[in-house]
Amino acid sequence: MEIDSLFSDEEKMVRQMVREFVDQEILPHIEEWNREAKFPAHLVPLMADLGFFGANMQGYGCAGMSNVQYGLIMQELERGDSGLRSFVSVQGALVMYPIHAYGSDQQKERWLPALQQGKALGCFGLTEPDFGSNPAGMRTRAVKDGDHYVLNGEKAWITSGTIADVAVVWARADDGIRGFLVERGSTGFTAKDIKGKWSLRASVTSTLLLQDVRVPACNMLPKVKGMNGPLSCLTQARYGIGWGAVGVAMACYNEALEYAKVRKQFDERPIAGHQLVQEKFADMVTEITKAQLLALQVGRLKDQGRADFAHVSMLKRNNVRTALDVARAARDLLGANGVADEYPIFRHMCNLESVYTYEGTHNIHTLIIGERVTGIHAYK
C-alpha cells in the first residue's frame, strides 16, 4: 500500500535508527533474557542516549519528537520485544508525562533530566489487587499530617516496581485521587517481584506495599486531582501501545512468511503454496495494513492536538487484537516449531496476552468506544 510514502524522511530516519538498535542489541539476546526472566538493565543508558525516554516531550533533555516519530520508536521496539517496549512506555508516558504535565517546577527539575538520561527509573502504581479495570475504587489512602501525607495501601502488577527510583503512586486523599512521587527507600515502602509470569518475562513486574509511608506534601503532583490524572497518563501510554502492536504483528508475519516459503509438506510443495495457508497470509497482511493506517491517523491527529482518548481506545483495542490474531496464526503456521523459543513467535504471543489486558483490557476499550458512540456509560 506504499504506506512509507505517508512518512517524512525524518520519520523514516527515526524508524531506521531504532530498527538498527533492535537488530543489534535486542534480537540476538532476547530469547535468552526471556528464558531467564531477565531485564536487560545494561540497555538503559543506550536507550537514553538514543532519546527513547519521553521522546515526544519538550525540554529537560527530551528529544522533542513528533507523536508519529515517537510511535515509530514504539513500533520498532516492540518488533524486538513487548517487555522492552513496556519498560520504555512506563518510563516516558506513565512517569515522565505526569511529572511534566502536573508536577511542580521543583519536581520537574529533580526528576525529568534524570529520568530522560536513564539515571533514574520510574514506575506507575495505579492497579490494586482488587481494583484493575475499575481503578476508581482504589483503597490506597493518603492522609494529610502536617507537611506530610501518610500513605497506606497495596499496588499490584506494577511494571519496573523493584527497579524504580521513584514510583508515581495514585492514592485517595481528602480532596480526591492524587498522585504522589514516592522515592525508593522511603520508610514503609517495599516492592517485591511477581514471579512465574509466562508473559513479558524480560520486563520486571512487581507488587508495591505502602505501610505508613510519610511522603513530604511537596511530593504530591500539584496540578491534577481526580481520575483524570491517571487516565490521562494511560491515554499517552495506550497511544504508544497501538503502534507497538504493529511492530510485533510485523515480526510474527515476517517470520511465518519466511518459514512457509521453505517448509515443505505434500509433494515437495512449500506450505506457502497451499490455499488455506495463503488465506492466513492474506488476512494477516490486510489487518496489519489497516492497523498501520489507524496508528498513523491517530498520530497525525495527536500531532495536531486533535486526538482524544476514544481515538486512542480504538487504536489500542484494534491493533492489539490484530497483533494477537496475527501471532496466533503465525504460531500455527510454524507447526511444532511454533512452540519452541528458537523462533520468536510464541514469546510474542505470550507477551501480547498481557498487552491485551493491561492499559485497559480489550473489553474496557470496547465500552469506552461504546460510550462514545451511544452516549451511554456501560461500565461506570
Ligand SMILES: Cc1cc2nc3c(=O)[nH]c(=O)nc-3n(C[C@H](O)[C@H](O)[C@H](O)COP(=O)(O)OP(=O)(O)OC[C@H]3O[C@@H](n4cnc5c(N)ncnc54)[C@H](O)[C@@H]3O)c2cc1C
Ligand atoms: C505484565 C503486566 C504489567 C502491568 N503493569 C502495570 C503498571 O505498570 N501499572 C499499573 O497500575 N497496572 C499495571 N498492570 C495491571 C493492568 O493494568 C490490569 O491487569 C488491568 O487493568 C486489568 O485489571 P485486572 O487484571 O484486575 O482484571 P479485571 O479488572 O479483574 O478484569 C478481568 C476480566 O473482566 C473483564 N471486565 C472487568 N470489568 C468489566 C466490565 N465492566 N465489562 C466487561 N468486562 C469487564 C475484563 O475485561 C477482563 O476480561 C499490568 C498488568 C500486567 C499483566
